[in-house]
Amino acid sequence: MANLNPEEQVNNMSQEDKDQILESFNNFKGYLNKQVGRAEKLGMGDDAIVKAAEKLADYLAKNEEPKNREEKVLNELWNNAEGEEKKAIASALVKMVQQEG
Template sequence: MSVLDNFESWKDFLGNRLQQAEENGMNEGVMSTVAAEIGDYLAANVEPKNGEQRLLADLWHSADENEKQVLANTMINLVKNRKAH
C-alpha cells in the first residue's frame, strides 16, 4: 500500500517529513518551496487516488503560481496543526 492510497496516510507521511526537515534545520521558506515543487510533481505525474487528492489536484491545476504557493503552505499548516491536536 502506498502512502498515496489513503489521505490520512498521506498527511501522516507529510507530517513525518516535515518534522524531519525541521529537526535538520530546514527553514520555513525552503520547506514552502519544496512543498510547491512536490505539488507540481504530483499534479503532473500522479493520478489522484481518492476524493481529497482529486480536489487538491483540481485546485492545483486551476491555481496560478502564487496560489500554488498558498496551497503548499496550507498543506504544511494542515500537517503541523494535526500534530498539535
C-alpha cells in the first residue's frame, strides 16, 4: 500500500505470492499490517492509507477468489457496500491491523 497504486503493486506480484498472502486471514492481516506500516513511514496520513486500502479491496473483490471464510465475509460485505460504507470497512481493517501490529 505504500505504493500509491495498490492495484499496480498487486498486479506486479506473482500468483504464488498472492496465493500465500490470501491463504489465511492471518497472512492477509500480516500483509496489510506491513503495507500500512510502510505507508506510515512514508508519511501518509490516515485518509490516504484508508483510500489505498479501498483500492486494494476493490481490486481483490474484482480479481481474486476468497480463500477462507473470513475473506468470503469481507468479500460479501464489500460487494454489498456503497461509498461511505466501503470507506468504513477499509478504515476498520486498517485500524484492526494497526492495533495488532
